[in-house]
Amino acid sequence: MLYRKILRPLLFKLPPETAHEMALHTLSLALGTETLRRLASKRFERRLFGDLRRFGLNFANPVGLAAGFDKNGLVARQMAALGFGFIEVGTVTHIPQPGNSQPRLFRLPLDRALINRQGFNNEGAAALVEHLKSERPGCVLGINIGKSRAVELEDATGDYLASFRVVRPLADYVTINVSSPNTPNLRELQRADRLSALLSELQSANREAAAETARAPVPLLVKVSPDLSTGELEMIVDVSRRAGVSGIIATNTTTSRTDLNTPAPQVAACGEGGLSGAPLRLRSTRMIAQLRRLTRGSMEVIGVGGIFSAADAWEKICAGASLVQLYTGLIYEGAGVARDINEGLAEIIHRQGFPSLDDAVGCRAEELAAA
Numbered sequence: 001m002l003y004r005k006i007l008r009p010l011l012f013k014l015p016p017e018t019a020h021e022m023a024l025h026t027l028s029l030a031l032g033t034e035t036l037r038r039l040a041s042k043r044f045e046r047r048l049f050g051d052l053r054r055f056g057l058n059f060a061n062p063v064g065l066a067a068g069f070d071k072n073g074l075v076a077r078q079m080a081a082l083g084f085g086f087i088e089v090g091t092v093t094h095i096p097q098p099g100n101s102q103p104r105l106f107r108l109p110l111d112r113a114l115i116n117r118q119g120f121n122n123e124g125a126a127a128l129v130e131h132l133k134s135e136r137p138g139c140v141l142g143i144n145i146g147k148s149r150a151v152e153l154e155d156a157t158g159d160y161l162a163s164f165r166v167v168r169p170l171a172d173y174v175t176i177n178v179s180s181p182n183t184p185n186l187r188e189l190q191r192a193d194r195l196s197a198l199l200s201e202l203q204s205a206n207r208e209a210a211a212e213t214a215r216a217p218v219p220l221l222v223k224v225s226p227d228l229s230t231g232e233l234e235m236i237v238d239v240s241r242r243a244g245v246s247g248i249i250a251t252n253t254t255t256s257r258t259d260l261n262t263p264a265p266q267v268a269a270c271g272e273g274g275l276s277g278a279p280l281r282l283r284s285t286r287m288i289a290q291l292r293r294l295t296r297g298s299m300e301v302i303g304v305g306g307i308f309s310a311a312d313a314w315e316k317i318c319a320g321a322s323l324v325q326l327y328t329g330l331i332y333e334g335a336g337v338a339r340d341i342n343e344g345l346a347e348i349i350h351r352q353g354f355p356s357l358d359d360a361v362g363c364r365a366e367e368l369a370a371a
């Protein structure tokens with residue numbers, strides 16, 4: 001309430017990227033010490049879901065912070081203290097890069113949406129690892145890697161491998177981002193031949209490193225675009241399954257601009273980029289349901305796109321997501337969003353008579369896939 005009535009109107013007067021920088025600094029200071037973080041997390045530490053075991057990891061709750069908010073791993077511990085069950089940092093690239101020129105982030109309040117074309121602005125994989133060594137969150141940590149802009153598509157595998165080797169020792173899971181619309185041609189890596197080559201090289205490196213360190217291979221996840229056809233999605237599931245991928249994150253932002261409430265000239269003035277938030281919700285839910293159908297539960301699906309409330313998260317779980325993530329919801333709902341969604345979800349599960357969250361995963365997949 002305080003956020004929506006007072007803080008959000010003030011923050012929304014600032015350019016979006018300035019507000020983001022301010023939020024990172026404020027979080028860093030306000031929850032800068034272990035004592036303050038413990039005080040903050042006291043409010044969120046109720047165990048509402050029992051143990052959630054996914055790809056060999058235990059999650060305290062199913063609501064994660066999506067990639068892009070904390071690209072350089074600067075506030076992962078602070079975000080965990082706000083009640084997120086897992087934090088995905090990045091996207092990082094092997095070569096540090098400034099990203100696209102500003103402005104590159106836009107708000108569409110009438111649609112509860114954002115458009116961004118940041119283009120993987122980040123300090124690089126090595127710097128991320130340096131920050132996280134002393135700032136590791138006390139929850140599951142995912143690290144999302146992408147292709148450096150300066151590297152040609154043909155050389156993408158070597159570039160991903162270089163990042164993978166740097167981040168693997170610190171990551172609980174690694175996400176292979178092949179779906180951002182803001183790096184030229186990146187989404188070409190979703191094609192069967194390219195994806196298959198990329199994943200098999202990454203898994204070889206993964207197995208080798210595991211053998212050397214007497215540690216299990218780290219779970220690999222693939223993040224997909226919401227703009228894929230059913231045929232393309234089918235192929236990605238097939239390739240991912242054969243490569244031993246642990247899960248699919250559905251979805252990244254969309255390049256579509258259909259059915260928006262914001263006047264068309266205002267949308268056009270934002271220019272190119274990925275649209276996130278409420279307009280993405282159903283598109284992403286439908287894809288999750290299709291993935292549930294295609295994988296028949298053999299791979300975990302992490303649902304992301306337009307989650308603002310417990311009802312939105314519940315819809316993703318019913319479609320087949322066994323974990324969810326959000327980014328835009330945090331901008332519109334504020335720091336309490338993970339706590340509110342977790343409490344609401346526990347209530348919905350109880351009210352609907354499911355013995356556990358796991359029993360609800362995919363319960364409406366058929367209906368939602370066809371919607």
Ligand SMILES: Cc1cc2nc3c(=O)[nH]c(=O)nc-3n(C[C@H](O)[C@H](O)[C@H](O)COP(=O)(O)O)c2cc1C
Binds near residue numbers: 090116328
């Ligand atoms: C400003 C912004 C930056 C993002 N950067 C990344 C990124 O670096 N890597 C990535 O995989 N996804 C990135 N995303 C996509 C989100 O992780 C998420 O998949 C998408 O926004 C849909 O979820 P949402 O509707 O809850 O925001 C970004 C999203 C936004 C809004």
